Amino acid sequence: MNKLLTASEVRQLCRQGKYQAPTPGVASGYVQANLVVLPESVAFDFMLFCHRNPKPCPLLDVTEVGDPEPRMVAPGADLRSDLPRYHVFRYGELVEEVTDIKQLWRDDFVGFLIGCSFSFEGALLNKGIPVRHIEENKNVPMYKTSLNCMPAGVFSGPLVVSMRPLSPLDAIRAVQITSRFPKSHGAPVHLGDPNAIAIADINSPDFGDPVTIHEGEIPVFWACGVTTQTAIVQAKPEIAITHAPGHMFITDIKDE
Numbered sequence: 001m002n003k004l005l006t007a008s009e010v011r012q013l014c015r016q017g018k019y020q021a022p023t024p025g026v027a028s029g030y031v032q033a034n035l036v037v038l039p040e041s042v043a044f045d046f047m048l049f050c051h052r053n054p055k056p057c058p059l060l061d062v063t064e065v066g067d068p069e070p071r072m073v074a075p076g077a078d079l080r081s082d083l084p085r086y087h088v089f090r091y092g093e094l095v096e097e098v099t100d101i102k103q104l105w106r107d108d109f110v111g112f113l114i115g116c117s118f119s120f121e122g123a124l125l126n127k128g129i130p131v132r133h134i135e136e137n138k139n140v141p142m143y144k145t146s147l148n149c150m151p152a153g154v155f156s157g158p159l160v161v162s163m164r165p166l167s168p169l170d171a172i173r174a175v176q177i178t179s180r181f182p183k184s185h186g187a188p189v190h191l192g193d194p195n196a197i198a199i200a201d202i203n204s205p206d207f208g209d210p211v212t213i214h215e216g217e218i219p220v221f222w223a224c225g226v227t228t229q230t231a232i233v234q235a236k237p238e239i240a241i242t243h244a245p246g247h248m249f250i251t252d253i254k255d256e
Helices: 007-015 040-052 118-126 168-178 227-235
Strands: 030-039 059-062 086-090 093-098 109-115 142-148 158-166 218-223 240-243 249-254
Touching: 007 249, 030 040, 030 059, 030 118, 030 227, 040 059, 040 109, 040 227, 059 249, 086 227, 118 168, 158 168, 158 227, 168 218, 227 240
Parallel strands: none
Antiparallel strands: 030 109, 030 240, 030 249, 059 109, 086 093, 086 240, 142 158, 158 218
16 A cells, blocks of 8 residues: 555545555554444434543544435445444444444444544654554554443443554654644553553464564554444444544544
């Protein structure tokens, strides 16, 4: 995928079924977003969950009921078709992975777009800080932790984190850089020992792909929007639709 493509060009490729892969490094310079689609009956509970947990769930846009267009961040886009892949949950169970949700869309659906850590990776790369999963052409590794989110209505669950291995010096610089991106999860939530947040095996992520950790590097963990998917599993709404992990919606907002 050409990194120089614009956000709208990537969305058009998704809409045409021509791009179905993870989006790290794609459309460099544009803010990427997690997607959650829920019935209106539980939409307020979810919005409150995001409000109470802004680190993993920084809200970028909320659609009008029944409207698939995210007018604030990507006018003219269509949440039903403009992502590479979607996950469909029924009563908390992942039942299907699809590339288009037009046949599933309902008049009572509300779409939520939530900031993604892919959005600060360009800033890291511009400062010479390596991003291993991009180097290795993989999806970012993501892990469930022992840190609990603040519950809201029917939604609760553990914090999910994404991990990027860095030297201690680069880790300090990454903290400084990513703290400027509060709508993309901001600064890391944990550095170093994964056992301290109940990650038993750093080489076996719950989502995404394992990446190489070189000698002298430490794992650096950021809050992750996949937290919303664990909350959906616990809440068990009749239906919920999300992005497939790593397959994000790309907005028209620029990273900086």
